[in-house]
Amino acid sequence: MVKIKVQSKYVTKYKNGYPLVHRDMIVDDHLLKKEGSIFYLVDQHQQFIAKAYYGKQNKGIGWILSRKKEEKIDFNFFKEKINAAIQKRKHLFNDQNTNAFRVFNGEGDGIGGLTIDYFDGFYLINWYSQGIFSFKDDVIRTLDELANYTGIYQKKRFNTEGQYIDDDDFVKGKRGEFPIIVKENGMNYAVYLNDGAMVGIFLDQREVRKAIRDQYSKDKHVLNTFSYTGAFSVAAAIGGAAKTTSVDLAKRSKSKTIEHFSVNGIDYEQQDIIVMDVFDYFKYANRKKLKFDLVILDPPSFARSKKHTFRAAKDYTKLVKDTITITEKNGIIAASTNNATFGMKKFKGFIDRAFKETGDKYEILREYTLPSDFKVLDGFLQGNYLKVVIVKKQT
Structure with missing residues (x-):
């Protein structure tokens, strides 16, 4: 069994339950050769800390499986x-x-x-x-x-x-x-398990879609940005929205959104489904003086088009500012991010800064994180990546 030494300043972190093995938190990572191999994490005195497996992904180079030295990984x-x-x-x-x-x-x-x-x-x-x-x-x-x-x-x-x-x-x-x-x-959703990386719905937003349907949509004009397959739009329509507008740059988003309306018995021709860069749509909406009662923001952590690059950690404040300009007085903004590099406090800071810079006032109505089936560890905050804040724009 290969023993990999943890740098002394990180020993307590691992002993307190941190589960992810980072290359820059250990010594002698060159001893790890074959992915899937099991190794020990030890302290500077060669004392056992945990048993982990070697597996490289974007987050790190492995995960702790057991804190029991004798437990078999089988x-x-x-x-x-x-x-x-x-x-x-x-x-x-x-x-x-x-x-x-x-x-x-x-x-x-x-x-x-x-x-x-x-x-x-x-x-x-x-x-x-x-x-x-x-x-x-x-x-x-x-x-x-x-x-x-x-x-x-x-x-x-x-x-x-x-x-x-x-x-x-x-x-x-x-x-x-x-x-x-x-x-x-x-609510009905069309799922494909055989068609590339995505299946058609993000399961972690289940509670938010229910809230959109039950609490925030009735008789409202709803804008769903970065709409993907229109799942939020469907929830809003079922909740009695006067009309939904779905905007996404991906061409296939239109057919996917039409499909989701159709499997719920909703006439998609009564809804607007627009293939466009969201940031261009904001400019279009401002020119046309369009206003919405509910705007849903669920951008990817990183997105790039021919004209724009969006990074949640850097650009979310501007996204909210753009949204405020097309939100009715007493309107709702459902702001969401799945970026794991910052927590809820910082995310709410982006929203607060946006309202301060536009001179508008707001009230936070509700916050959401991952639903219970997306179980997270208390000692690993980045595992609880989803942050959703329901904001009311005050008059």
Whole structure:
């Protein structure tokens, strides 16, 4: 068993439960050769701290699996962790109105670099490094023994550049007939497990979509920016919005949004679905003096078009400022980010700065982070990456 020494200033951090192995927090990382290999983390006195696996991804070079020196990392280890996670989601498996959710959430459930999602009888495994993928047989066998499934799919979200590997995603069972129409709080969404890195819906926004439908949309004119497949727009329309406008630069976003309206029995021709750079749309809306009662901001952490580059940590304040100008008095802004490099306090600071710079006043109505099925560790704040703030623009 290779012993990797932790730099002395980080020993307490790891002993307090930090789960991610960083190259710059250890010594002798050159001893790590094969992804998937198990190694010990030790302190400067060679005392055992934890047992980890080597797997390179954009966050680090491995994850801690056990704080017990004698614990074996084998099939029984994976079965115990995944079974515990399934038991914690039993209420979701029994929910008649929701059949799409996260079953296993990486380090939050004890195995970093691995997530498992459930879509109405189908399991989707996400592998975030070659290292965790080397345990594929143990994970598949665990699902065979614990889960009653129709089929299993996978996404390999790694290669030498740390990108998604586009190959056949089907693993075993019965192949799905896509799209699979899943339910989320009674709303329908079309899901594709066999069509690239994305499946059509981000499960971590479940509670926010419900709030948009139930609390903020009735009789409102709603703008959904960076709309992807229009999931928020569907929630708003079902919630009684007077009209929704969905804006995204990706050409396929239009057909995907039309599909999502259609599977909910909504006439998409009564909605606006626009393929355009969001920042160009803000300029267009200002020229036309358009105003919205509810604006949804859910940009990627990083986005680039021919004219614009957006980095959440740098540019979110400007995004909110642009939004304020097209938001009605007493209107709502639902500001969201999945950037893990900053916390909720800093995110609210971006919003506060935007309102101060425009001279407008605001009230925070509600905050959201990850739902309970996206289990996170108290000692690993970046794992709780989702931050959503519902803001009311005051007169």
